[in-house]
Amino acid sequence: MIKVNTEDYPWHAGMTVRALLDEKLFTFRHIIVRVNGEFVPEEDYVSTMIQDGDDVMVLHLMAGG
Amino acid sequence: MGTIIKDYSYTPAKIKHGYSGKSLYINLSDLRIEQKEITEFMKEKFTGGKGFDLWYLWHAVTPETRWDSPENEIVMSVGPLGGITQYAGTGKTLLCSISPLTDIPIDSNVGGYFGPLLKFSGWDAFELQGKSDREILIFIDGNNGRIQIEEAGEYPEDSHLLAEALTKKFAEDEDDMVNVSVVCSGSGAKHSYMGMLNFSFYDPRRKVCRFKQAARGGLGTIMHDKKVKALVVKYRGVKPNLNDPADIATINKVGVKYHKEMHDLDQKQNKMRQIGTANTVMIMSQYDLLPTRNFQTGGDPETVKISPQVFINEWLTQGLHDGCWYGCTMACAKCADHFLITTGPYAGQRVTVDGPEYECAAGLGANLGVFDPQAILEENFYCDTYGIDLISFATCTAFIMECHQRGQITKEQMGGLDLRFGNSHAVLELLHQMSRGEGFGRIAGLGVRNLKRVFVEKFGADPKLLQDIGMEVKGLEYAEYAHKESLAQQGGFAMATKGPQHDEAWLIFMDMVNKQIPTFEDKANALYYFPMFRTWFGLVGLCKLPWNDIVPTDNHKTDSPAKVPEHVQNYVDLFNAVTGKNIDKEELIVQSERVYQFQRVFSVRMGKGERKDDYAPYRSMGPVTREEYLSRQELYDKQLREFQKLDPETMDLDEKIAATRRYREDQYEQLLDAVYRRRGWTENGIPTPERLKAIGMDLPELLEVIEPKL
Structure with a gap:
């Protein structure tokens, strides 16, 4: 199990940041990802592995029209 | 040429650090024109823009004043930073009045050239009070210090025709047309409580008048009631230092930094330069936030038919003049050119449609179950030229459609209009009826709060159901975001001072x-x-x-990325640089x-x-x-x-x-x-x-x- 934006979410082996965003349908382009507080640049989403127990923050930067 | 019934000369005030120090007052009942001083007290307590508007409105009205009382005012002001040309988005005018929908002060913001040109003509604010006994237009010549009030009965009513006619009338030649801006409404505003005001800016490459809208709360309805057909300002000579800023070097520096961000990052972020605010339509649907069929759900698989890419690929012209004030590199005011109208009085004509913005695609599209970009653009055009606030119209029509869906109102009670979700033909006919002041269109124009009462009293509808599904607070229709799963946004809408518009908070x-x-x-x-x-x-x-x-590339490193701290600092720097304050x-x-x-x-x-x-x-x-x-x-x-x-x-x-x-x-x-x-x-x-x-x-x-x- 991992945390995604403070809520429990099931973890599976081989989970990358990219895979997590796809699973969660986080399609908004304007986001910030932090894993255990560490910023993950967009170019590293595919290569960054998420470990069981990680705390993932996916911050959507939009405050409306 | 209508008869000139008032001619007034003035010496345009010199702007000092963002303020001209003067406001213009016109009483339409007795054609009185006066100048007022902008006091230090006003600047200190109210800053400008909406602050000045509300202060003047407070003194104009009493608790008994209603929207159509002669003492109600339309007040507008652009604020001390309005009109600088070195930063993006610096041409916003704020308007206030007592709203026909809410009976309280409405405020509405709008781009276009009128507000900045008004200030450069010597006026920080403009109050319109009283009622004329005939249709008039008011022309402000900012270079020559002249105000003329003219009979205007002969001019066309709908905005795209009226603005073009008046821009040509007051411009000396084609090059001069960019110096003219028109505020006008349309035939729909005359027959509904949701009339809005169009603010024009002339597009010299397309050779048409473009519009931004002061949409919310019935300002167009009030202007029609005052028998003001149009306001026109003309000012030639816009340049970066007209606000007499205290520190122009800082303004230039902040502006250059921002424009570089826009150039480098927009394509990677929200693509505002390509599609404008409609970039979020698919996103809203994917996150269950796109109001669909009167906010019943937050999206629909059919949304893909009205996705930003569809509008970009098939409808919107790219690479032309899309800023609604000088210097705006965001340039999000997109439009569809040579659009063929298929219904109503302009059927068969090709026009330029300003839009669609997000609220248009969401409101006139998904919320009405209309997943047809062509229909949305035609609805967009008619809302604009008829002078109808498309947000109120969309939310109100969605409410009617659900009442019909749930058997609360019949097709016969709607005068034969088959207002079911997805029927864009009926939506357009409703707009045309509203324009003509006929049939069910006249009733629909009363807005959701009044319709709830009418449907209960006249048609025996269920008041509890209507209260639950009628999307209004304080009498104003909701803006186009589904938000059932966000308690904070429920408050953001329902506690908003003027009514449920998202310009207070989008959380x-x-x-x-x-x-x-x-x-x-x-x-x-x-x-x-x-x-x-x-x-x-x-x-x-x-x-x-x-x-x-x-947002800047390093925004994520800040302690509060949602506030975009670097941009907040930009605003502090710009304010200080224009006004000389600290x-x-x-x-x-x-x-x-x-x-x-x-x-x-x-x-x-x-x-x-x-x-x-x-x-x-x-x-x-x-x-x-x-x-x-x-x-x-x-x-x-x-x-x-x-x-x-x-x-x-x-x-x-x-x-x-x-x-x-x-x-x-x-x-x-x-x-x-x-x-x-x-x-x-x-x-x-x-x-x-x-x-x-x-x-x-x-x-x-x-x-x-x-x-x-x-």
Whole structure:
């Protein structure tokens, strides 16, 4: 199990940041990802592995029209 | 050429550090034209823009004043930063009046050239009071210091024709047309409470008048009632230093930095330069936030038919002049050129359609079940040229459609109009009826709050159901965001001073997706900061979009990325550089709060602005119907288990709906309590004398209003 934006979410082996965003349908382009507080640049989403127990923050930067 | 009935000469005031120091007053009843001084008191307490508007409006009206009372005013002001050309989004005009939909002050912001050109013509603010006995237009010649009032009965009524006619009339030649800006409405504003005002800017490459809209709250209806067909300003000679800034070097520096961000990052971020605000349509649908079929659900698989890419590929012209004021590199005012109209009085003609913006695609599209880009553009065109606020129109029509869907009103009662979801032909015919002041269009133009009463009294509709599904608060129709799963946004809409518009706070991602504001206190803090911060744009003449529709690459390293701290600092720097003052980001919030609290007290004075006025229809908060519950049953059942420790397996559907409702309504009460505490209000939503004193707004006239309510 991992945390995604403070809520429990099931973890599976081989989970990358990219895979997590796809699973969660986080399609908004304007986001910030932090894993255990560490910023993950967009170019590293595919290569960054998420470990069981990680705390993932996916911050959507939009405050409306 | 109409007969000139008033000719007035003045010496245009010289602008000093963002202010001309003069405001223009015109009384339409006796054609009186006066100049007023902008006092230091006004600048200190109200800053400019909406602040000046509300201050003048306060003194013009009484608690008994209604929208069509002669003493009601339309007041407009562009603010001290309005008109600078070195930064993006610096041409916003703020308008206030007593609204026909809400009976309280409405404020509406708009781009286009009128506001800045008005200031450069010598006027920080403009009050229109009284009523004319015949249709007139007012022409302000800012270079020559002349104001003329002219009979205007002969001019066309609808905006795209009227603005073109008046721009040609007052321009000396083609090159001069960019120096003319027109404010006008249209035939629909005459017959509805949701009339809006178009503010023009001439597009020299397309050779047409483009428009931005002061849309909300019926300003066009009021202008028609005053028999003002158009306002025209002409000023030749716009250049970067017209505001006489105290420190132009800083303005240039901040501007260059921002324009580089726009150039480098927009394509990677929101693509505002390509599609404008409609870039979010698919995103909203994917996150269950796109209001669909009267906010019943938050999206639809058919949304792909009205996706940004469809408009980009098939309809919108790229690479032309799309800024609504000089220097705006965001340039988000997109349009469809040579668009062929298929219905109504302009059928067969090709026109330029300004839009669609997000609210248009969401409101006139998904919320009406219309997933047809061509139909949306035609609805967009007619709303604009008829002078109808497309947000109120869309939300109101969606309400009618659901009433029809649920058997509350029949096709016959709608005069034969088959207003079912997805029927764009009926939507367009409703617009044409509204324009002509005929049939069911005339009734629909009354707005959701009045329609609820009419449908109950005349057609025997179920008042409880209509209360639950009629998306209005304080009489104003909701803007186009579904938000059932964001408690903070429920408050952001329902507690908004003028009614449920999203320009005070848009907290859905922070609350629902990011989970950044989990407690009531967190939400209350957000519902303090963001409305206060965003109010400031309307005080100084700025557009909100450049604040956070693009952000610096290192924004994620800041402690509060949602506030975009670097851009907030830009605003502080720009304000100080224009005015010569020395505010910081905390004082910026205080400037806003002075006006925010003033507007709340103003609403109290007019009979609203208390706790009873801050409640949302239940459709805003949770599933009203069985279909809605079933559409997200997994989520709602999970919430019953987690939040209320109930076992949904032992409950029937109606019990689950009722339990969900009790819980959510209780949550909302707790939110009201928390926000009121944070804003310095009583449990009944009244600003306290202590809070007003803390921000320097314990003015005798405000204390007189609130003391009986304490």
